[in-house]
Amino acid sequence: MLDISSLLEEIKASPYVESRITAPHCGVVRFNETLTPGCKLVGPNGIWKEKPGTLLASIERERCPRNINALEKGELVEVKSDLAGQFVEAGTEIMRVRHFLSRDEVLQILLKQALHLFNAPEKAKYYFVPSVDIKIKNTGPKSVSVHDGMELFIISRMKRETPLRYSGPDGVIYAVYFSMNQNIDAGQPLIGVCPPTQVSQIEDVSMRVQTEWPED
Amino acid sequence: MDEKKFHQLQERYNYMRDILAGKNNENLRLLASRMEELAGRMPGLAPAELKEALKTLEDLFNFVEKKIEAELTPMDKVRIVRSPQRVCLRDILENVYDNYTEIGSQGEHSLDPAILIARAYITRRRGKRTINQSVMVIGHEKGHGEEIRNGGSATPWGNAKALHYMKVAETENIPIHTYVFTPGAFPVEDTPGAAQQIAKNLYDMGNIRVPVLSVFSEGGSGGAEAIGLADRRLMFSHGYYSVISPEGGAAIEGNVKKGPRATPELIETCAEQLRLTAEDNLRLGYIDGIIQEPDLGARCHHYDFFRLLRQEVLRATDEIVLGVRGIVPFRNMALRSRRKKTEEGLNMDTVHVRWNLSPSAQERLVERRHRKFRRYSLSAFKDKRNSGNRFRERICDVLSELFYCIRYDLLRSHQQKISNFFGEIHSETSFFFKNQTAPVRRLIGRLFSGTKARKNDAAEKQLTTLSDWSSDQDQRGHWAYVSPKAKEDKAVICPNAATHGCLDMWAPDLYGEFAGVCTHCGHHFPMEYQWYLYNVFDRGSVREFNSDIECGNPNNYAGFDVKIEKAKAATGLKSSCITFDATLNGINLVVAMLVAPFRGGSFGAAEGEKFILASERASRKRQPFLAYVHGTAGIRIQEGVNGVIQMPRCTMAVRRYIDAGGLYLVVYDTNSYAGPVASFLGCSPYQFGIRSSNVGFAGPGVIQETTGVAPAPHYHSVYKAIARGHIQGIWDRREARFNLHQSMMTMGGRNLYYK
Numbered sequence: 001m002l003d004i005s006s007l008l009e010e011i012k013a014s015p016y017v018e019s020r021i022t023a024p025h026c027g028v029v030r031f032n033e034t035l036t037p038g039c040k041l042v043g044p045n046g047i048w049k050e051k052p053g054t055l056l057a058s059i060e061r062e063r064c065p066r067n068i069n070a071l072e073k074g075e076l077v078e079v080k081s082d083l084a085g086q087f088v089e090a091g092t093e094i095m096r097v098r099h100f101l102s103r104d105e106v107l108q109i110l111l112k113q114a115l116h117l118f119n120a121p122e123k124a125k126y127y128f129v130p131s132v133d134i135k136i137k138n139t140g141p142k143s144v145s146v147h148d149g150m151e152l153f154i155i156s157r158m159k160r161e162t163p164l165r166y167s168g169p170d171g172v173i174y175a176v177y178f179s180m181n182q183n184i185d186a187g188q189p190l191i192g193v194c195p196p197t198q199v200s201q202i203e204d205v206s207m208r209v210q211t212e213w214p215e216d
Numbered sequence: 217m218d219e220k221k222f223h224q225l226q227e228r229y230n231y232m233r234d235i236l237a238g239k240n241n242e243n244l245r246l247l248a249s250r251m252e253e254l255a256g257r258m259p260g261l262a263p264a265e266l267k268e269a270l271k272t273l274e275d276l277f278n279f280v281e282k283k284i285e286a287e288l289t290p291m292d293k294v295r296i297v298r299s300p301q302r303v304c305l306r307d308i309l310e311n312v313y314d315n316y317t318e319i320g321s322q323g324e325h326s327l328d329p330a331i332l333i334a335r336a337y338i339t340r341r342r343g344k345r346t347i348n349q350s351v352m353v354i355g356h357e358k359g360h361g362e363e364i365r366n367g368g369s370a371t372p373w374g375n376a377k378a379l380h381y382m383k384v385a386e387t388e389n390i391p392i393h394t395y396v397f398t399p400g401a402f403p404v405e406d407t408p409g410a411a412q413q414i415a416k417n418l419y420d421m422g423n424i425r426v427p428v429l430s431v432f433s434e435g436g437s438g439g440a441e442a443i444g445l446a447d448r449r450l451m452f453s454h455g456y457y458s459v460i461s462p463e464g465g466a467a468i469e470g471n472v473k474k475g476p477r478a479t480p481e482l483i484e485t486c487a488e489q490l491r492l493t494a495e496d497n498l499r500l501g502y503i504d505g506i507i508q509e510p511d512l513g514a515r516c517h518h519y520d521f522f523r524l525l526r527q528e529v530l531r532a533t534d535e536i537v538l539g540v541r542g543i544v545p546f547r548n549m550a551l552r553s554r555r556k557k558t559e560e561g562l563n564m565d566t567v568h569v570r571w572n573l574s575p576s577a578q579e580r581l582v583e584r585r586h587r588k589f590r591r592y593s594l595s596a597f598k599d600k601r602n603s604g605n606r607f608r609e610r611i612c613d614v615l616s617e618l619f620y621c622i623r624y625d626l627l628r629s630h631q632q633k634i635s636n637f638f639g640e641i642h643s644e645t646s647f648f649f650k651n652q653t654a655p656v657r658r659l660i661g662r663l664f665s666g667t668k669a670r671k672n673d674a675a676e677k678q679l680t681t682l683s684d685w686s687s688d689q690d691q692r693g694h695w696a697y698v699s700p701k702a703k704e705d706k707a708v709i710c711p712n713a714a715t716h717g718c719l720d721m722w723a724p725d726l727y728g729e730f731a732g733v734c735t736h737c738g739h740h741f742p743m744e745y746q747w748y749l750y751n752v753f754d755r756g757s758v759r760e761f762n763s764d765i766e767c768g769n770p771n772n773y774a775g776f777d778v779k780i781e782k783a784k785a786a787t788g789l790k791s792s793c794i795t796f797d798a799t800l801n802g803i804n805l806v807v808a809m810l811v812a813p814f815r816g817g818s819f820g821a822a823e824g825e826k827f828i829l830a831s832e833r834a835s836r837k838r839q840p841f842l843a844y845v846h847g848t849a850g851i852r853i854q855e856g857v858n859g860v861i862q863m864p865r866c867t868m869a870v871r872r873y874i875d876a877g878g879l880y881l882v883v884y885d886t887n888s889y890a891g892p893v894a895s896f897l898g899c900s901p902y903q904f905g906i907r908s909s910n911v912g913f914a915g916p917g918v919i920q921e922t923t924g925v926a927p928a929p930h931y932h933s934v935y936k937a938i939a940r941g942h943i944q945g946i947w948d949r950r951e952a953r954f955n956l957h958q959s960m961m962t963m964g965g966r967n968l969y970y971k
Contacts (some may be wrong), residue, residue: 047926062707064720209516 004114004198004205011106018077021068021095023088025060031084031094035076041097043072059088074099091206102212107206114202115175115192116168120184124157126164127180141173141191142199152188171195174202218266222258225251225270228277232284236511237480243280250276278511285511288454291462291487296513297434298399298455300361303514303521305332305395307354311369311522312529314339316353319381322365328374330402332357333381338530342568349571351533352385354378354443355395356434360516368434369402369922372413375442379417382424389572391427391533394443395919399438399461401894403914403922403929407940410913411890414442415898421445422586423875425578427536427571429529432457432503435838437851437860438913439895445864447585448532451494451503454513459860459891462670463532468853489773490856502592502857504531530564537571540580586872589865590828596770596858597791597822605764617836624838624969627756653929695731697750698745702727708741710734731950733907740908740949745794745811747847752844752953753798753807761797762829766790766855767822773854779815787814792848793823795830801957803970805842812847812886819892820852824862824879827896828869831880834870838969840879840960843897850890859891874901879964883952884911884934884943887944902963903943906952911942 023029035041044052053070060066069188077096088094101109120126128136129135129151146152146166153164175192178184194202227246236244250573254269261269282875288296296302304832309316309332317338320327332355337348356368370378378394385392401410408416418441421428430446435457451457465486478486497503507528514521531554538550554562569857571584573581601609627634702724710718717735726732732741749758767790769776785789792814796807808830810817834841851859874880882897885906897903905911912932919927930936937943947955966971 050926050930052927061720062706062722064707064709066709 004110005202007110007113007210008106009146009206011101011109015106016074016098016100018096018098020093021056021097023059023090023092023094024066024068025059025061025064026088027059027066028087029059029083029086029094030065031057031079031081035079037076037078039076041070041072041074041076043074056097064158068094069126070097072099072145103215104211106209106213110205110209111175111192113204115194116200117189118166118168118191118193120178120186120188121164121188122155122157122186124155124182125181126184127154127156128152129154129163136176137171141176144173145196146171146173146191146193166193168193168200169195172199174199218263218270221270221274222251222254225273225277228281229409231299231301231513231515232281232301235292236284237292237295241284243283247277247280260393272746273792281511288512289484289488290456290490291484293454293513294456294462294487297456299517299837300358302358302360302433303516303518304359305353305355305357305397305440305514306359308355308395308522308525309334309336311519312526313337313351313353314348320377321357323920327377328371329359329364330356330366330368330370330398331374331378333378338526340530340565340568342566345568347568348728349568350390351571352381352388352390352392353395354381354392356397356439356443356513357399358434366402368398368439369400370398370439370442371402371404372406372408375401375410375413375417376408378443379413379420382421383429386424386426386582389426391536392424392446393529393533394428395429396430396432396435396440396444396457398434398436398439400436400922401913403919405912405927405936405940409937409940409942411438411894411898411911411944412940414863414913415437415867415896418445418538418864418895419871419899420528422589422864422868422871423582425582426573427581428585429536431507431525431529435463438891441860441863441895445589445868446582447536447588448502450504450505450507450528450532451497452510452514453494453506455494456492457494457497457502457857458490459851459856460490462487462490462492465853481520485774489771490853491771492856497857500593500596502861516847526565526888531558533571534564534567534569534951536581537569537573537577538926539734540584541573541577549599560701573856586868589861589868592861592865593770593821593824593858596768596855597820597825598766598768599815599825600764600766613836620836620838620969624967635891638962658804669683692860695728695747695751696755697744697747698746699727699732710737710739712737712739733949738907738948740906742847743949745809745813747949748844748846748952749809749884752956753800754802757797758797759797760794761833762795762826765822765826765853767792767820767855769854770821770858771854771856774854776854779854782817789813789814791822791826792819793826795826795833797833800953800960803840803841803957803960804837805960806830806837807842807844809844810846810848810892812849815852816849817845817847817888818849818852819859821858821862822856824859827862827866831866831869831873835876835878835967838878840881840964840968841873842881843880843900845882845884845888845892845897847886848888848890851893853959863891863895866892867899870896870899874965877965879960879968881956881963883947883956883957885909886917887915887932889913889915889932901944902959904945904947904955904959905937905943906949907932907934907946911937 035056041054045051050060055067055069057068058065059068077097077098080094083094097183132144132152147170148167151163152166155162155164171193173191174194177189177191184190219276229251250273258266313336316334318333319333321332323329334353335350336353337350340347340349357365358368358371359365382392390536401414403410404728422445428446430444430449432440432444432449432451433455435444435455440457462483463478466483469486470478470482491500493508494503498506507525510518510521535551535554538547538554541547577775694780704723706723707720708723708726709720712718712734716737719732721730721734726741732743767780769780789811793810794809798805798807808827810819831841851862870880880900880902882900883906884903887910888897889912893911910932911934914922916927916931934943934946938946
C-alpha cells in the first residue's frame with residue numbers, strides 16, 4: 001500500500017525539482033553575465049505568458065543566435081562557465097536550475113500517486129447518474145463506492161445524452177473535479193478514486209500541505 | 217441665492233483652471249485672490265452690498281474669460297472639448313429639437329452607451345401653420361464624463377447600429393443629423409472588428425440617399441469618420457477634428473513607448489502642428505462652416521448657443537435639400553435668396569422647406585456628395601506634372617473614355633450581331649477562296665510536308681503524353697526576383713520553432729528558393745514589395761503611372777520635410793503608393809501598391825490622389841483593380857486632416873468603381889492597420905491575406921494603452937481576421953499569382969473587359 005506520509009516527507013527533504021539546461025543544438029554558448037549561482041529566475045509571464053522568462057544564455061550557430069530563457073520560476077544552481085564562448089554539441093549541459101515546488105504542485109504530486117483519476121473522454125457536460133447524484137448531494141462523494149464497469153456518468157453534448165461507465169480500480173470517490181453545467185475538455189479529470197482505507201490519510205496529508213508548506 | 221451665485225463663480229473658476237491645465241496664468245491668480253477675499257468678507261456684508269460685490273466679481277469673470285479666450289491654444293481647445301462640463305448630445309437633443317425619442321438606449325443597458333440614436337422632430341411655423349419635421353439624430357454620447365459612455369468611443373457594434381438607423385432614415389426619406397463627440401473608435405477586434413465596421417459605414421454612407429449633416433465637436437480620426445461622412449459638415453468653434461490625439465502624436469513624434477510620457481510642451485507643439493482647430497479645418501476646406509460657441513466653449517447652461525445651433529442646423533439641412541431639388545435656375549435663385557435673407561437675420565423657424573427628396577433629387581444628392589469629397593485635399597500634395605502634361609493626360613483620359621465606351625459598351629452590346637455578320641462573310645469568302653486556291657495549297661503542302669509532320673507530332677504528343685507542369689505554371693524555386701536577404705550566409709530561426717519544432721533554415725534557401733516561407737510550419741517571413749512586383753505579375757508588364765504625384769508637408773509640420781526627403785532618398789519612391797498597369801496571365805489590371813518601406817506605408821494626400829486616379833483608370837478601362845498592401849501603419853499623422861480625409865475620399869472612389877461593375881481586390885501582406893484598413897481597403901467585398909500577415913485597427917500597444925487590456929497573442933492575425941469575417945481567404949505567397957488569376961476569373965461585376 002502507498003505510504004503517503006513518507007512520500008510527503010520525501011518531498012519535504014528535497015522540496016524542489018532540479019533541471020538541466022542543455023544546448024538545443026550545437027553552437028557557441030554565451031551566458032547572461034548578470035546571472036550568478038543563487039540568482040532568482042522568473043518563468044514566462046504576462047497575462048498570456050507572452051513575455052519570456054529570464055534570459056539564461058544564447059547559443060549561436062551559423063551567425064544565428066538563439067536565446068535560452070528560463071521556463072519556470074526558480075533559482076540558478078550552477079553555470080558551466082568553462083563553456084562560455086566555446087562551441088558545444090547539442091544536448092551538452094550548460095546550466096542547472098532549481099524550481100521550488102509550490103503548494104499546488106506538491107498536492108498534485110501526492111494526489112497523482114494516491115488517486116486514480118478518471119478522465120473525460122470528450123469535450124462535453126458531465127453529470128452523475130441520478131442515483132449517484134442524490135447520494136453525493138446527501139452524504140458527500142466519499143460515500144459513493146465505484147467499481148469497474150459501473151454506470152456513473154451521463155455525457156451531455158449538443159442535445160444528446162449518453163451514459164458513461166467508470167473504468168479503473170474499485171474504491172470511493174475522493175474528489176469531484178467538475179460542477180453542474182460546466183463544459184469539460186477531453187482529457188480533464190472528472191473524479192479521483194482511492195481505496196476507502198486511504199481517505200483519512202490523504203485528507204490529513206493534504207491538510208498538512210495546505211497549512212505547513214512554505215511558499216514565496 | 218447669493219451663495220448659489222458664488223458657487224457658480226467657483227465652478228467657472230475651476231473650469232478655467234482645468235482647461236488651462238495648471239498653466240501659470242496671472243488672470244487665474246487674480247480671480248482666485250478676489251474670490252478668497254470675497255469669501256472672507258461675505259458673512260459681514262449686507263445683502264445689497266453682497267449683491268453688488270458679486271456683480272463686480274462676475275464682471276471680472278466675464279472680462280477674464282474674454283481675455284483667456286483670445287489666448288487659447290489648440291491644446292486648450294482640446295481640453296475644452298474633453299471637459300465633462302461641455303455640452304453633450306443629450307443636451308443638444310433637449311435644447312435644439314422640439315421632441316425626441318431615444319432608440320435602443322437605456323443607460324448602461326444600451327448596445328453601446330457611447331452611441332445615441334434618436335428620432336426627433338423640429339417644429340417650424342409658416343404663418344399659422346405648425347409643421348413637425350422629422351429627423352434621425354445619431355451621435356456619440358459622452359454623458360458629462362459618465363464611465364459607461366467610454367468617453368464617446370464607439371464600439372464596432374455601436375457603429376453598426378448607427379449605420380442601421382441611417383438606413384432606416386433612408387427608407388423613411390428623412391434627413392440625418394450626426395453629432396461627432398468622439399476621441400476615436402474603441403479599438404477592439406470582435407465580430408465585427410473596429411476597422412471592418414468603420415469601413416462598412418463609410419462605404420454605405422457614401423451612397424445614403426437622404427441629406428446628411430454632420431456637426432463636429434470632437435472629431436477623433438476613424439471614430440469620427442464612421443458617422444461624419446456628410447453633405448454638409450459643420451464644426452463647433454472650440455471643437456477639434458484630427459487624425460490623432462495630440463498626446464498620441466507626441467508619443468509617436470517623441471518616440472515614447474513605455475515609461476516616461478511625452479512632455480506637455482511637446483504635446484502643445486503637436487496640437488499646434490496637427491492643424492486641428494475649427495479655423496484650420498475651415499481654411500483647409502474640410503468643413504463648411506463654424507458654429508460660434510460662447511467664450512471658453514459651450515456648456516449646458518448656454519441656451520443662446522443652443523438657439524444658434526438650431527438655426528444653423530435648420531439652415532444647413534434646408535440648403536442641402538434646396539441644393540438638389542427642383543430645376544437648376546430656380547434652385548440657384550432660391551439658394552441665393554436664402555443666403556441674402558440669412559444675412560439679414562432670417563429666423564429659420566419661420567420658414568419651411570420640405571426635407572423629403574424625389575428619386576432624381578436623391579441621385580443628385582449622392583452625386584454631389586461624391587463630387588464634394590473628390591475635390592478635397594487637392595492642394596495637399598506635390599503634383600510635379602507640368603500643365604502641358606496634365607492637359608495631355610486629361611485629353612488622353614477623355615479620348616480613352618470614349619474609346620473604351622465605344623469598344624466595351626457600344627460594340628459589346630452588338631457584339632453578337634457583328635460576330636454573326638462577320639462569321640457569315642468569313643464562311644462565304646473562305647469557301648470561295650478554298651476552291652480557287654486548292655491547287656496552290658496542294659503544291660505548298662508537298663513542298664513543306666516536313667512542317668506539317670512536325671505539327672502533327674506536337675498534336676500527337678499533347679494527346680498521348682501526360683501533361684507537363686511547365687515552369688510557366690509552377691514558379692516554385694524559380695523566382696524572377698530574389699530577396700537581397702538571400703545573400704547573407706546565416707541560419708534563420710522560425711518564430712514558431714518552439715511550438716512547431718521547425719528546423720533552422722539557411723538564409724539563401726529561405727529567402728531564395730522557399731520565397732520566405734518556413735518549409736516546416738509555413739510561416740511567411742516578410743519579403744520586399746519587389747518580390748511581388750516581379751513574381752506575381754507577367755514579366756515586363758508593369759508600367760507605372762502618376763509617379764510625379766509626390767507626398768509633401770501640407771501642414772508644414774516641423775522637421776517633416778527632412779524626414780520625407782530622407783524616405784524618398786532611401787526608397788527611391790515619391791510616396792508610399794505605387795500605381796501601375798500590369799498583366800497577369802494576359803489579363804490587364806490596374807494595381808495600387810502600398811509599400812511599407814516608405815514611412816511605414818503611411819497614407820496621406822498624395823497616396824489618396826494616386827489611389828483614386830488608379831481606381832478611375834481601372835473603371836475607365838474596364839479592368840480589375842487590385843490594392844496590394846505590402847504594409848501600412850495607417851494615416852500619416854503629420855498631414856493631419858489632409859490624411860484622415862482620404863478615408864471617406866478613397867472609399868467613395870472605390871464605391872464608384874464597384875458600382876460601375878468592376879472587380880476590387882485587396883491583398884494584405886505583413887502588417888496593415890488603422891485608417892486605410894478602416895476605409896477603402898476594409899470595404900472591399902474581396903479581401904485576402906497573405907499567410908502570417910496581420911490585419912486590424914489599432915496595434916497591440918495602442919489597444920493596451922486605450923483599453924487597459926493586453927490583447928492576446930496573434931490577435932490581429934489573418935486567421936482571426938477570417939474568423940470574424942473581415943477577409944475572405946488566406947493565401948500562400950507562392951500561390952498569389954495563381955489565386956489572383958483565379959479571383960479575376962471567378963469574381964467581379966459586369967464591367968470587366970475580359971468577361
